[in-house]
Ligand code: SF4
C-alpha cells in the first residue's frame with residue numbers, strides 16, 4: 022500500500038530527505054553517524070559513518086610492552102573488558118607456549134561469563150530505551166552495578182580491570198569471593214528474569230521487533246556476522262563450542278539460536294545466553310580447583326619468540342580475533358583485532374533499507390555495537 | 398448611546414470577573430503541573446526502585462520550582478534558519494487551547510469557570526487546535542526532526558480524535574446531555590465505567606495518544622526524532638510546551654473521571670468538599686498513566702495508525718451501536734455491561750492471538766531446533782575430536 | 788495483551804519494592820538540604836583509586852627510591868621523578884642509598900591500571916582509595932611528592948597497610964614450604980630495572 026504510493030510519487034521527482042542521525046543522537050550508541058535518505062518515514066538508503074572514536078588502539082599496542090597492552094584491550098570493547106583481556110592473554114600465551122594454571126582458567130571463565138551477562142544486560146537496557154521503555158534499563162543497570170561491585174572486589178576496578186595476565190591472573194580471588202558471588206547469583210538471576218518478563222514477550226515490544234531487520238542465514242554468513250546476530254539466523258556457531266578454548270569444553274551449556282534472524286530473535290538469543298552463562302558460572306564454581314593462579318612467569322618482562330599467532334574467542338558481541346606478530350622484543354610488532362561489532366555493523370545497510378525510520382534505531386540497537394571496538 | 402452605557406458597564410464587569418477567574422484557573426493549573434512533574438518523577442523513581450528527587454526540600458518537593466527557575470533562566474535559543482513568527486507563535490498555539498479546555502471542565506458542582514450546555518462539544522473542538530501548534534512548531538524550527546515530529550503529531554492526533562469523539566458521543570447518549578454537570582449527575586447511581594467498560598478503555602487509550610504519553614509518545618520519541626517538534630526549543634519556550642503537555646494530561650485524566658468514574662460524586666464528604674473526591678480520582682488516573690509509562694515501550698508510527706483505524710475506530714463505533722441498542726430497547730443496565738465487556742474481551746483476545754501466538758510458536762520451534770542440534774552435536778563428538786569451523 | 792498485563796503487574800510489584808527499599812545510594816551526602824550526612828561511596832578493599840606514595844614510619848622517609856621502574860612501565864607515561872642521595876643513609880639510619888627528591892603524577896592522565904604498583908620493588912607506591920580529586924584548574928591534578936605522600940599516609944592509616952613484600956615473607960614463613968618459585972620471581976622482577984644506584 023505504502024510502497025505503491027511512494028513509487029508513484031518518486032517517479033515524478035525525487036522527494037527524498039537527507040536525515041543526519043548522529044554522531045550526537047540519543048540512540049546511536051556512542052558516536053556513530055548514519056546518513057539516511059528517507060522518503061517520509063521510510064528509509065531509502067543509508068550511509069554509515071564511523072571513526073569518531075578512533076583512538077588508534079592497534080597502533081598504540083605496538084608502542085607498549087606486552088603487559089601494558091592489556092590496558093588497551095580493556096578499552097577496546099569497553100563493555101566486555103574481561104573477554105577482551107582474555108583473548109589477548111591467550112594470544113600471547115599461545116605464542117609463548119605457556120599453560121595457564123587450572124584455577125586461573127576457571128576464574129577467567131567465571132569472570133568472562135559474568136561480563137557476558139552484564140554486557141547483554143547493557144544491550145537490554147539500550148534496546149529498551151531505543152524502543153521507548155525506560156524501566157528495563159534501570160533494572161539492568163541495577164544488576165550491572167551488583168556485578169561490577171564483585172568485579173571491583175576481585176580486580177580493584179569496576180570496568181577497566183587489568184586483571185588477567187599473560188600466564189594467569191594478577192592475584193588470586195579475594196577471600197570473601199565465594200560469599201559475594203553466592204549472594205550475587207540469585208539476585209542477578211532475578212534481575213535478568215525481571216527484564217525478560219518486562220520486555221521479551223510484551224506485545225508492543227514484539228510488534229516493534231518481530232520481522233524487523235531480518236537477515237537470512239546466507240546473507241549473515243556473507244556479511245561475516247558472528248555472535249548473537251549470527252545465531253539469531255539459526256546457525257549454531259559459537260567459538261566456545263566450535264573450537265573450545267580455556268576450559269569451556271568442561272561445561273554443559275546450550276547455544277541458543279533463533280530462526281528468522283530478525284531483531285526479536287537477536288534479542289531472544291541474548292536473553293537466553295544470559296541464562297546459559299549463569300549455568301556456566303554455577304558449574305565453574307562447583308568445579309573450581311585450588312592452586313596457584315599465576316604461572317612461573319611472575320612479573321618478568323615478557324619477550325615472546327618471533328612468530329605470529331591468531332587467536333579467537335567468543336565475545337558477547339561475537340567472535341573476536343587477535344592477530345599478534347612478535348619480533349622477539351618486549352613490544353608486539355603488530356596487533357590486529359577482528360572486532361565483532363565492526364563486522365556486525367557492516368550488515369546494517371542491508372537490514373535498514375526499506376525499513377521505517379523508527380526501525381533503524383531498533384535495528385542498530387539489536388546489533389549491539391560498541392563504538393570503541395568499531396573504531397578502535 | 399445612553400442605553401449602551403449600562404450594557405457596556407455590565408460587560409466590563411463581566412470581563413473583569415472572567416479575567417480574575419482565568420487568573421485563578423491559570424494559577425491552579427500551574428500548581429497542578431508542578432505537582433504532576435514532581436509526582437511523575439517520584440512515581441517513576443519508586444517504580445524503578447529509585448528515589449526520585451530528594452535534595453530540594455523534604456522528598457524533593459520543591460524540585461518543580463527549581464526546574465521552572467532553571468528553565469526560565471536558561472538562554473532561549475532561536476535557530477537562525479527558523480521562521481521567526483511561526484517559531485514564536487507555535488508555543489502559544491499549543492498552550493492556549495490546552496488552557497481553554499479547562500474553562501468548562503468542572504472540578505465540582507460549582508468549581509467551574511463557565512459551565513456550557515455544549516461543554517463536551519467545546520472541549521472536543523478545542524482539543525484539536527493544539528495540533529496546529531505542534532505542526533507549526535515542527536515546521537517553524539526548520540529542523541528535519543522537528544518536521545517529522547510535527548507531521549507525526551498531525552497524523553497521530555487527528556486519528557485518535559475520532560475514537561475520542563465517538564466515545565464522548567456514546568457517553569452523551571447515555572446521559573442525554575452534553576453538559577458536564579448533567580453527565581456527572583446522571584452517574585449518581587453508578588459510574589459509567591461499570592456499564593461501559595469498553596468506552597472507558599477506548600477513551601483512556603485514545604486519550605493517552607492524544608496527549609502523547611507512552612506508549613504513544615511517537616511524535617516526540619526521544620530515541621528516534623529526539624524530541625520532535627520541541628527539538629529546537631529551549632528555556633521558557635520549551636517549558637510552555639511542557640506546561641501544555643501536563644495540562645493536557647491532567648485534562649484527559651479529569652475527563653476520564655468526569656465521563657466514566659462518576660466525577661466528584663463519592664461518599665463521606667459534604668457538598669462543599671466533593672472537590673477532594675474529584676482530585677483524588679484524577680490523581681489516581683494520572684498515577685495509572687505514569688504506571689503505564691514506566692512499563693511499556695513505544696509503538697511505531699504505522700502500527701499506531703493501524704491501531705487507530707483498525708481497532709479503535711471500529712470499536713468506538715461498536716460502542717455507539719451498543720449504547721444505541723441499549724437506549725432504544727431500554728434494556729437493564731447490566732446488558733450494556735455485558736455487551737461492552739464482550740467487545741473488550743474479543744479485542745483483547747484478538748491482540749493476544751496476533752502478538753503472542755507467534756511468540757509461542759517460535760518458542761516451540763526453538764525447542765525442536767535445540768533437540769536437533771543436540772542430536773547433531775552428539776553425533777559429531779562421538780567419532781572423536783572437536784570440529785573446528787562450522 | 789496477557790504479557791502487557793503481566794508487565795504492568797511486575798512494575799506494580801516493583802513499585803512496592805521501591806517504596807519499601809529503593810536501591811539508590813545517595814552520594815555525596817544523604818538527608819535533606821539542611822540536614823546532610825556525608826555518604827561517601829563505599830569501596831572494596833582492593834579498589835584501585837589514584838596511585839600514591841607510601842611513608843616508611845620506622846625510618847621516617849618515603850619508601851620510594853626513585854628507581855624509575857614504575858615511570859618506565861606506566862602505559863600513559865604520566866609520572867616523573869628525580870632522585871637524590873639519602874641523607875639518612877649517610878647517618879646510617881636508613882638502608883636506602885638513594886631517596887626520592889621530587890615525584891609528580893599527572894592524575895588526569897592516569898588510567899588507574901595498577902601497573903606501577905605491580906612493578907615497584909620497594910613497596911613504595913599503592914593504589915589508594917582516593918577517587919574524588921576533581922579540581923577546577925586544567926592541570927590541577929598534577930600532584931607532587933608531599934601531596935602523594937599525604938594521600939598515601941591516609942591510605943596506610945585507613946587500611947593498616949603492611950608492605951606486600953613483608954606480607955609475602957610472612958606467608959612464606961607460615962607455609963614454610965619449599966617454594967621454588969619465589970626467588971625466581973624476585974630475581975626476574977629485578978631484571979628489567981637495574982639497581983637504583985647503578
Ligand atoms: S618503582 Fe617504586 S621505588 Fe621506583 S620510582 Fe616507582 S614508586 Fe619509587
Ligand code: SF4
Pocket residue numbers: 838860861862863864865866892896897898899900901902903904
Ligand atoms: S596506575 Fe597506571 S597509569 Fe596510573 S600512574 Fe600507575 S602505571 Fe601509570
